[in-house]
Amino acid sequence: MSTPEESARELLDVVPVIMRDIRSEMRSRRSSDLTVPQFRTLAFVKRNKESSLSDVANHMGLTLPSTSRLVDGLIMHGLMTREDHPSDRRRIRLALTRRGLAVLDVSMQGTLEHLANKLSATGSNDREVIMKAMATLRSVFMSGSRVSRAVK
Amino acid sequence: MSTPEESARELLDVVPVIMRDIRSEMRSRRSSDLTVPQFRTLAFVKRNKESSLSDVANHMGLTLPSTSRLVDGLIMHGLMTREDHPSDRRRIRLALTRRGLAVLDVSMQGTLEHLANKLSATGSNDREVIMKAMATLRSVFMSGSRVSRAVK
């Protein structure tokens, strides 16, 4: 019998620590030096071909200006391209460059290996529990996916 | 039977999303507008009276300059104080101001309520699983707590 409050406390305690580990692994040279938002953006655009800026912003939970900056950086690094949308000229179409794809893959692989390596210290039962917990948390935190519109 | 690789993938997928939720709640006015690193710093110094800068840096996994900046901001906002250490004059002693304590409490309460609210959509079993998963993850990611010293 664990209350929502207890679980909340655990999340608040543990999640930032995992996050810091993921972040520092991604920013290390061996995983190609991406920030977490950059990584997530690349991964999203890889999955969702020709996304618009709004698509990315919505997925990331960021404002349009923030997302525009983020994409600027990726383009400057030659990891992404921004083209006009043929039918609606307000929009842009984002895509990964070959290099962006490669960098994403290296980063993904490196980070997964790093995490898997740490997780291999746990038992198969523990990992089963982690899988279940993540499934629950995914549904809790991804449902809504709201952009928490500014209240004005 | 879940492999370390599968669990790694789940973590990489879900953890950043939870993190973003926590961050945006903390930065909202209703939870007193702290960043996550600021929150964690205040919480650490509250727990560890008269910490030195190095103590904080070590706990946070940050370099000394980064930590110095972070603390600067908290002091400028009147949430913390920095005093000389009586016996070793290279060191500093950090402490929360009354206001820092209050802001931390409000932020903590607000964030916990926000998370608990979301988690209350889950079953008691699910939360039990989350608690277990967090316990495992805590041991995996907190052991070492290493500052990954620059290789230079």
Added chain:
DNA sequence: TATTGTTATACTCTATAACTATA
């Protein structure tokens, strides 16, 4: 008028390099 996106501005996070002061 509503939607899509960019620019301007301002903080914060974080790192490396170079430095000061104390032990």
Added chain:
DNA sequence: TATAGTTATAGAGTATAACAATA
């Protein structure tokens, strides 16, 4: 010389406000 901390500098994340262009 080694340790504790700060300052300088720089790139990235993020927001709000103001704007331009298209629908």
